[in-house]
Amino acid sequence: MKLSDSSEDPLINRITDRLVQRDDVLVGPGDDCAVVTLPSGDLQLLKTDCVVEGVHYNPDENAERVGWKAIARVVSDIASMGGTPHAFVVTLVLTPDTAVEWLDALYIGMQKCAETFRLSIVGGETSSSPNGSANVISVAGTGHVHPSRLVLRCTGKVGDAIFVTGRLGGSLSGKHLDFTPRIQPAQWLVKNFKPNAMMDLSDGLAKDLPRMANTSGVSYAVDRSAIPCSDNCTITQALSDGEDYELLFTLSPELVGQLESDWPTDFPPLTRIGCIKDISHSPTQLEGGWEHFSDL
Amino acid sequence: MKLSDSSEDPLINRITDRLVQRDDVLVGPGDDCAVVTLPSGDLQLLKTDCVVEGVHYNPDENAERVGWKAIARVVSDIASMGGTPHAFVVTLVLTPDTAVEWLDALYIGMQKCAETFRLSIVGGETSSSPNGSANVISVAGTGHVHPSRLVLRCTGKVGDAIFVTGRLGGSLSGKHLDFTPRIQPAQWLVKNFKPNAMMDLSDGLAKDLPRMANTSGVSYAVDRSAIPCSDNCTITQALSDGEDYELLFTLSPELVGQLESDWPTDFPPLTRIGCIKDISHSPTQLEGGWEHFSDL
Numbered sequence: 001m002k003l004s005d006s007s008e009d010p011l012i013n014r015i016t017d018r019l020v021q022r023d024d025v026l027v028g029p030g031d032d033c034a035v036v037t038l039p040s041g042d043l044q045l046l047k048t049d050c051v052v053e054g055v056h057y058n059p060d061e062n063a064e065r066v067g068w069k070a071i072a073r074v075v076s077d078i079a080s081m082g083g084t085p086h087a088f089v090v091t092l093v094l095t096p097d098t099a100v101e102w103l104d105a106l107y108i109g110m111q112k113c114a115e116t117f118r119l120s121i122v123g124g125e126t127s128s129s130p131n132g133s134a135n136v137i138s139v140a141g142t143g144h145v146h147p148s149r150l151v152l153r154c155t156g157k158v159g160d161a162i163f164v165t166g167r168l169g170g171s172l173s174g175k176h177l178d179f180t181p182r183i184q185p186a187q188w189l190v191k192n193f194k195p196n197a198m199m200d201l202s203d204g205l206a207k208d209l210p211r212m213a214n215t216s217g218v219s220y221a222v223d224r225s226a227i228p229c230s231d232n233c234t235i236t237q238a239l240s241d242g243e244d245y246e247l248l249f250t251l252s253p254e255l256v257g258q259l260e261s262d263w264p265t266d267f268p269p270l271t272r273i274g275c276i277k278d279i280s281h282s283p284t285q286l287e288g289g290w291e292h293f294s295d296l
Numbered sequence: 297m298k299l300s301d302s303s304e305d306p307l308i309n310r311i312t313d314r315l316v317q318r319d320d321v322l323v324g325p326g327d328d329c330a331v332v333t334l335p336s337g338d339l340q341l342l343k344t345d346c347v348v349e350g351v352h353y354n355p356d357e358n359a360e361r362v363g364w365k366a367i368a369r370v371v372s373d374i375a376s377m378g379g380t381p382h383a384f385v386v387t388l389v390l391t392p393d394t395a396v397e398w399l400d401a402l403y404i405g406m407q408k409c410a411e412t413f414r415l416s417i418v419g420g421e422t423s424s425s426p427n428g429s430a431n432v433i434s435v436a437g438t439g440h441v442h443p444s445r446l447v448l449r450c451t452g453k454v455g456d457a458i459f460v461t462g463r464l465g466g467s468l469s470g471k472h473l474d475f476t477p478r479i480q481p482a483q484w485l486v487k488n489f490k491p492n493a494m495m496d497l498s499d500g501l502a503k504d505l506p507r508m509a510n511t512s513g514v515s516y517a518v519d520r521s522a523i524p525c526s527d528n529c530t531i532t533q534a535l536s537d538g539e540d541y542e543l544l545f546t547l548s549p550e551l552v553g554q555l556e557s558d559w560p561t562d563f564p565p566l567t568r569i570g571c572i573k574d575i576s577h578s579p580t581q582l583e584g585g586w587e588h589f590s591d592l
Contacts, residue, residue: 003399003424004392011396012422015403022416025383034418036383039440040336046418048385048436054426087321087332089344091434093389096300100307103299107311120318122330122342126308128299130350133429138387140344140436144335 067109156197156216160250169233195249222274240288363405379439452493456546465529518570536584
């Protein structure tokens with residue numbers, strides 16, 4: 001059996017099922033970040049991600065934007081757990097015919113993102129790959145989170161309202177390279193209106209909301225007409241384009257009114273798109289979303 | 297200019313020079329691991345590395361051995377700083393035609409290494425790459441180190457004796473896949489005979505000893521005939537094959553006699569190969585070592 005014969009989630013379950021976690025691992029594979037307890041008792045977030053030439057960016061793309069994206073994707077995952085990014089490491093796997101100037105620009109973009117979010121790129125590794133291979137930029141990062149502010153994706157509760165930040169869809173028109181990870185709204189949320197569950201939207205709402213519901217053991221009802229679409233995007237695009245890097249979160253219904261009135265005007269728009277239902281409820285059909293091994 | 301026109305070290309300096317570190321970064325790029333101060337004041341080691349199909353393993357290689365290697369390389373770097381591995385994350389970049397059974401075996405090997413060294417693989421990311429690309433397994437790991445046991449590579453002192461553990465060369469006969477990271481000897485050393493400088497041998501003694509000397513601002517004299525060669529290996533192979541994953545360290549001369557008599561018999565052999573000299577001393581010629589972008 002080949003990877004292209006399997007969809008992504010069963011494949012990931014298959015490989016992570018055999019992993020054995022130490023007692024100090026609070027959250028292992030399956031959420032936006034892992035959460036480990038440090039010897040001091042503090043919680044640390046850990047995340048790894050990558051951008052691949054021909055998959056996450058085009059070969060002729062401005063390398064500075066690619067560098068921004070590579071770091072920002074990990075920042076977005078740390079944000080969605082309620083955390084603050086700290087120290088990042090970068091593995092580059094590049095073909096020998098890669099231009100040194102491309103590499104320079106990549107690092108300018110990475111450092112720009114690091115400065116914006118006050119994290120350090122503390123190290124890395126560089127390897128060659130055979131000419132003809134796709135270049136790969138793999139980024140791993142740590143973050144801190146106060147135990148009282150940690151939000152998982154598996155803890156959505158029946159009756160919760162479902163919200164998204166920003167507008168969805170149209171990532172390929174450029175947003176997938178220039179997005180702003182929602183660190184600020186996420187930190188404001190976990191401080192003031194702690195969501196019951198939260199994740200970042202990376203594979204499209206049609207893929208990510210069912211993931212959140214499945215892992216929470218719940219179902220959902222979504223008002224498709226309420227989904228906030230990017231300019232010139234259809235609802236289908238908003239559901240399935242992916243790479244939105246917006247926050248998807250659920251909130252206890254009694255907090256909804258206050259959240260909607262307190263939401264800062266300089267934040268991206270906030271939209272209530274539905275609510276969490278009991279598992280016996282048939283979820284709203286949301287077709288689409290990005291499948292890594294079969295969509296190529 | 298292409299990557300293949302540059303040697304590895306200037307290339308790495310070029311990209312890391314522009315990185316700006318937060319004040320809590322004790323050691324940034326350039327050593328086996330980065331060292332960051334956590335909010336609690338504890339020190340954390342951070343390392344990222346990768347194995348690439350066709351570069352670090354052959355496409356028909358047993359995936360379990362590849363998995364072991366991918367984790368063990370990072371453990372080796374953490375060992376060489378005096379640390380203990382903790383939490384690891386794995387990014388896989390795989391072509392859609394990769395066999396699921398290969399992936400299963402890869403994770404069996406990774407988990408075996410994780411259990412052996414009591415670390416957790418806490419998360420990961422999986423991305424497709426275009427068919428025809430080399431598969432990439434990128435591993436990032438954290439470790440702990442007590443401040444009194446941290447050893448850097450840039451602090452070798454004039455007069456120090458230079459030691460290596462184990463036997464060098466011949467990695468391609470299989471050792472590069474099945475090696476044992478020197479966690480135990482490294483931890484014994486930093487506790488009992490703290491080296492002035494230490495690193496792991498990944499690119500061959502001919503490449504790594506000059507790196508240690510350069511960053512320490514010193515030179516060295518090596519007795520080539522003292523270099524411990526693996527069975528059926530010449531000194532040239534011992535100098536240049538790379539992927540030994542042995543410890544290279546320097547020790548104050550007054551500790552040498554005691555170290556040599558106390559070195560546990562169940563550890564790999566310990567060999568004194570030379571001494572650290574003043575920078576005005578011409579270093580012993582050690583030709584060879586692995587160059588990532590020009591040796592392909």
